[in-house]
Amino acid sequence: MNQPLTVFVRADSVQLQDFARLCGQHANPQDYPHCSEVQGNVPIYQAQALREGDRGQVLDELHRLFRDGPGVMVVRQGYADLNVVDRHSQVFDAIFAKEAAQGLTADHFAKAGSNGRIWNSLQKAALQSPSSFVEYYANPLLGLVAEAWLGPGFQVTAQVNVVHPGGQAQQPHRDYHLGFQTEDVVERFPLPLHALSQYLTLQGAVAHSDMPLETGPTLLLPFSQQYAQGYLAWRRPEFIDYFQQHAVQLPLNKGDLLFFNPALFHAAGTNQTPDRQRMANLLQISSAFGKPMESVDRERMMLALYPCLLQRLADQVLDAQELDAVIACTADGYSFPTNLDTDPPLHGLAPQTGQQLMRQALRERWTYATFADRVAQMSAKRQA
Template sequence: MTTWFTAADCDLDDFRAVCEQKTELSDYPHAADVVDNVLIYPGSLPDTREIQGELIRALRDGPGIVVFTGAFEPEVVDRATAVFASIIEEQKASGVRGGDHFAKPGANDRVWGALDKFALRDPAAFAAYYDNATLALICRAWLGLGYQVTSQVNVVNPGGQAQVAHRDYHLGFMSQEQALRYPAHIHALSPVLTLQGAVAHVDMPIETGPTLYLPHSQKYPAGYIAFHQPEFTSYFNEHHVQLPLKKGDAAFFNPALFHGAGTNRSSDVRRMANLLQVSSGFGRAMETVDRAAVVRALYPVLRDFGGSVENVIAASAEGYAFPTNLDRDQPIDGLAPPTQADLVRRAVAEKWEASRFEEALRSYETAHTG
């Protein structure tokens, strides 16, 4: 069994063999149809172990994506759309230019942290929207209990270009160099830590650029390395599928599935989707640690430390960029902003004065609070 992936492990022929499998409707008795290898389900299914098991198989061993037709009532979607549109207009009026993980900053309209903004602005509309049995069913199936919902609204305007094909959070938000530092079993773990979803807030015919998918690609073990390589991008561009959606339809997919938003070739449709990223409740440490206080206390020692500064930083500082407030800490210069550990590392290397380190640490803390 492979313990570490390398770029040499990414073989396009092997990838092709995985992606060119066929989705058989007979294997999924509760599905209504298969379209372009994607399973289509009705938006009202009972929450049973049998159906949960089928959805797990679909996301893990099958095409990696399911679409629920009519999952959200159009009237409920329209109430949420009005809230999101008002937030976007306020952002524009204030000069906010949204960054994006996999597209040019400013090309699309984004609402980062849309979950709490929605709840605070219109709690009744929020409750109506998230009182959704389909969402609860797929989240419980893939993640179990205690899952955590986050939401980012994405509007791809007419002329907005397609995203680069990618996998998603966690390892999908890393460069190839970063992903190579994680052992193979972490590559296998990452897809079961989150669930990706998209709720259509307008009708999305093909010309508006609904999301591009490569069914079955989530099963390629080295995919978090492969999606960075041009030959895999080319294969995706030639073989992806794209399904039109109606307002209220919802797609959910394994975060390891190769995908990307499509180009909006329409002249007048602002394609709005509520992108749901749902995380496992297990993605947390056992104890809370005031890491800012820890590194503040350690910094005078680390500036002239005779041992391994890196080992001490790893044991004390926050080494992961997320969660963060993406309004204040946008991914403009890369897939993820610098970590607290990066800040300490730089300060020690450049021998900052304590006052400069304190100011930078406070800025970091502000960016990582709600």
Template sequence: MLDDLTSLTKQRVGLEDYPLAADIGGGQVPLYDCAALRRLTTEEAGRKLVMAEWVGVLKDGPGIIVLKKAFDDLEVLDHATVQFEKLIASEKRNGMETGDHFAKSGANDRVWNALEKLCLLDPDGFARYYANDMIALVSEAWLGPAYQITSQVNVVNPGGAAQCVHRDYHLGFQSPAQVSRYPVHVHGFSPFLTLQGAVAHCDMPFESGPTLYMPFTQKYGPGYLATQTREIRDWFDANHLQLPLQKGDAVFFSPALFHAAGNNRSSSIRRMANLLQVSSPFGRAMESIDRARMACALYPVLQRRLHDGALSEAAVHRIIAASAEGYAFPTNLDRDPPIGGLAPQSQQDLCRQALGENWDERRFAAALGARVESARS
């Protein structure tokens, strides 16, 4: 495993590989001058050239692009920063515990669902922020025109420790036991369902701990399990690439790229990034179904038939899989933050727990109702 990764990540690229880039960071990451791209993309042919090159980088190349001055109007960015700080202060006053998927709870300041919160707090500021052409262009390049944006603001305070290396949503937010249940081809297509991005809301010199990356690792098939091993975490810590950013820069990368937020060694820099997780529109069922209502109707039947031996435990699990929601996302991470795990409990998990512990029908309905409520915006 380690030999394969070492060989994969030794690759280097140059401007001859990505002719629209302005520079190559660390010998591996294309850096793009957004002022030049804006001139090029005034015509459709230019847009297609840029998008095609970016797809090549994200899919078959280093897996990461840096967009210099993605926000060329810093007043728009600073205005959003003020609104994000208001949200952080308000949530602290209200005693909200935000948690973090890959770092110690309380080490950072988080705003979950910053997209909706910014929109409701300041619709005009939201409109100016998300009118950004570079966010739209890279999102469309990777996911097509019907992409969906979510946003989480992350502030790593001075002294904030680095995250452990990981991949991102979807399979990156599963435990090793859960990941191992998905077939190999799902490991392959999961990275094509989302795009990860971050907009720098302040200058991020090395001492502030900008994100650590391992270029080309998005192409490593067993990576969702590999990142959860001590051997690979130690290797990443010793060999990662780190790139400083300036306020207004943005970075986008494959969710399968090995990465981790860095250690903020500064004494005064509150490193704020707006983390963008852009999703494909295609990961949806054809019909709208109230699966919680189905689970409530089925629960006493399953409990009775399991107890009298009419259904085996395996059969009950198959019925649960056909009825209850098996995936914990999307959810409201304010009500159900990732404290003590990567993802909250799914409806199916709750059904199995309730049956295993022989809850009565009323207790199960109340717990399921609370689960549904916790997922609402």
């Protein structure tokens, strides 16, 4: 009789040799036919190749990359029009100024003064400048990569990080969900839930500045997401030493995109320059089935963005794919949780989502007042 699998494991059970064997793999470019090259075991994609590729094949390839492959990818020229990125950087600058005036400067993940952080940059940017939000999040590549890992109905959250000159490197770590729990809490979860955690989010970043190596772009350890006990391992000295010896860094250009499995061991690097800031919009995209890290007032975002979307459709400057991309980043794409007494499914097995409501309103060209009324009705129906 085979020995039963131990599903509750302790931190002292981790084995560096098992981890090193997984991290010693090599990414074969032939396994990722849409990529242009592999650098440091990281597949590099050109944005145009992803846009023009067969959607089903691209989704399958990227999912395999995050699960069975190196777990990290770069998209060059994710934003071909850098003016879009620069305009959104100006929106972030305005938010930074507003929050500094309010005394909101704390960042729990870095030494005081070494960086700047905007929490919930998604909602704040939507309210600060709807027009910039629409053109920025109208990028279908964001949704393409997110759907490859998470499926439809994903929930976008975002946080801006600016690393000032001299900002120091982070300790290598894994990310939300279990990556944000203490070791003793992680030990209470059965090992299959450790694997499940990585399927609940996707980490991404939009480079808002050029990031040569001296500015400290993210250190990455390809294939490290495959180690089943990694949420118990990343704090241990021998794993930190291994990371520091084997992690890779790739320079990024403004407009490039970086995506990785949240279980990948990674860490922000040291900004060694005397006068250059490193700025990124960090995307933490959650599965429809998981709890996002940040609370986002999506109904307020829907109301703020609706007039701009309506006008852009009237001006014929937003195609259907771009419209879907904005709506996916704005409204909730999942029907639950809700109050099934007041919000029963009328056409199928699930009630209408915020995304479906927004698409219907734009398709039928509702007035703002009508849309606002229907959003209020939807909100009221979903209350317990």
